[in-house]
Amino acid sequence: MVRNILEYLEAMAKRLPKKTAFSSAEGNLTFLELEQTAKKIGTYLLRFGGKNCPMAVMMQKTPLSVAAFLGCVYSGNFYTPIDVTMPKERILSILNTLQPGVLLIDEKSQKQASALEYTGEIVVLEEILETKVEEEKLAQIRQNAIDTDPLYALFTSGSTGVPKGVIISHQSVINLTEWYTEAFHITEQEIIGNQAPFYFDSSVKDLYAVLKTGAQMDIIPKMLFSFPIKLLAYLEEKQINYIDWVPSALCIVANTGALENIRPSALRKIMFCGEAMPTKQYNMWKEKYPDALFANIYGPTETTVDCTYYIVDREFADDEPLPIGYGCRNTDVFILNGDRLAQQGESGELCVRGRCLALGYYNNPEKTAEAFIQNPLNPHYPEKIYKTGDIAKYNERGEIVFLARKDHQIKHMGHRIELGEIETAVNSIDLIENGVCLYDEVTQRIVLFYCGEAEQAYILKKLRDKVPKYMFPNVMIKMEKMPQTLNGKIDRLALKEYYDREHQNS
C-alpha cells in the first residue's frame, strides 16, 4: 500500500530514470533528476526542523518548483504554492496564517520576495542545489511518516477577506491518483498539457499523474492562453494528447474559431474542471474531436480536487447543462435537504464523505467546524462530512446536476472567489464609503456598486495591492446611495434588479 506520494516518484526514478517527467520553456527534469533534486532540497530543509510544518514555495512555474514541493515533503513537512503575481497584502495574509518554517523562492522571484519585507527565513532555491543528500536522515523521516500527514495546503478566497488554507493529506491525494489514472487510462504515453497554476488544485492531478504513471507534463506558457492559434500550434508542436483545463481556456479557443484553422492531431483526452463548462463550447470541441474522451469534473479544493465526474457519453443540446455525474471511486456524494436525503428532482446541498476530505482549514478551527460537520444521517459514531455550499439535484437518469451556490461565492475565469473578499478590499480604500459586488453570470462580469469620491482608476490602482487581478471588478457603478432592506442592510436584490434594468440592452 502506498503511504506517501514520494513512493510514486521513487518507483518511477527506478523504472524510467531518463524519461522526461516535467518540461517547460525554462528546462526539463527527468524522473531521476527530479528525485535527486528533491532529495537535495529536502536535505537542506532539514535544518528548519519540525514535522508536518508548513513551508511556502513562491517560485516561477517551472519543473524546478515541482522539485521544491517534493523537497518539502522529503523534509517531513508540507508545501504551499504561492502565486508570485499575487498582491503583497494577500501574500502576507497567507504567510501570517501559515507561519511557515521557510519561504522558498527562486532567483526570478527575489524581487517580489524582498518587496514583501517578510521577516521569516527565506531560501533561494538555486543556492541550495549543491547540497549533499543525507539518505539516512531522509529515510528516518519516511519511516515515521503516516498517510494522514499533510501533503499540501492551498489557499482559497475567504468571505471576510482572509484566505483559508485547505490542508490535504497524502492519503487523499493517493486516493485521487489511484482512481483517475485508472478511470482515464493514463499511462507513460501521456503528454499532459498543463494549464492550471500550481496554486490551483486542478494542477494536483497533472502533477501526480506524472509521478504515478511515468507520463510527461509540459507546462504551457501562460501567455498562450490569450492567443488561441499560438496555443493550438504549441499543442501540435509538443504532441500533447491530454489536457485538463479550466473551461474559460477551452471557451476562448472555441469562441475565436481557432479550431477551424488548427486541429492539434495528438489530442485524445479533453477534461474540464474548476467551473461549469458551457455546453455550446463543449459541442464545438466535440465536433472537431468526435472520438476523444471528454469528461466534466467537479470538486471543491476541500474534497481533494475531484469528487464527482461525468464522462460525456451522449449528445447534448447547446442549452442543456452537462451533468457533473457521479461520485468518484471511494467517494460518497449525496444531496441533503435539511437533515434528510433529497429525492430525485429535489434540490439540496451537495455533501461529501470519504478519504478525499481535507484535514480542515489551517489555523482556523471556526471555519473548519462550519464546513466539516458530523454526518447528520449518522448519530452513532463520529463521522465527518464536507458541506460544499453548492446546490444540486439528481436528474431523471440519477446523474447529479449542479444548480447554484448557496452564498456569495462565484466562479470567475475558473477562480473561486468570495464576493465578500472583494468587498472587504474595496471598503478598505480611503475614498470609498461602501461597496457591494454582484456577479453577472451571463456576461461573466464582476460588478461593483459603490458610494464615495473615488474614481474608477483610483479604485483599481488601490486594489492592485490587495487582491489578485482576477478579482478586479469588470464594471464599476457609482451610486448616490445604496438601496436598503427594511432592516437596514444593503438590498442586493434591488441592486441586481437595477443592474438588469440598466444593462438589458447592452
Added chain:
Amino acid sequence: MEALMRILTELRPDVDFEGNKELVDGGELDSFDIVSLVGELCEEYDIEIGADDIVPENFNSVEAIWNLVQKLQED
C-alpha cells in the same frame, strides 16, 4: 484612435497605455482583457477579428491594436 483609447481606459483604468510596447509580454493584459477587448473592438469598428489576428504582436501596444483595426476596416 480616440474611441480606441476610450475603450482601453474603460477596460483597464489602472494601466498606462501610452508608450507601453509590452502590454501582453509585460503581463498587463491577460486573457480576460484580450477577450473583452476583441469583443469591444468588433462592436465599435464593425469588424471581425479572427483567430489568425489574435496574436500577441497585434496587442502589445496601442499602435499595434490601431494598425490591426485599420487593416481589418480596409478588408
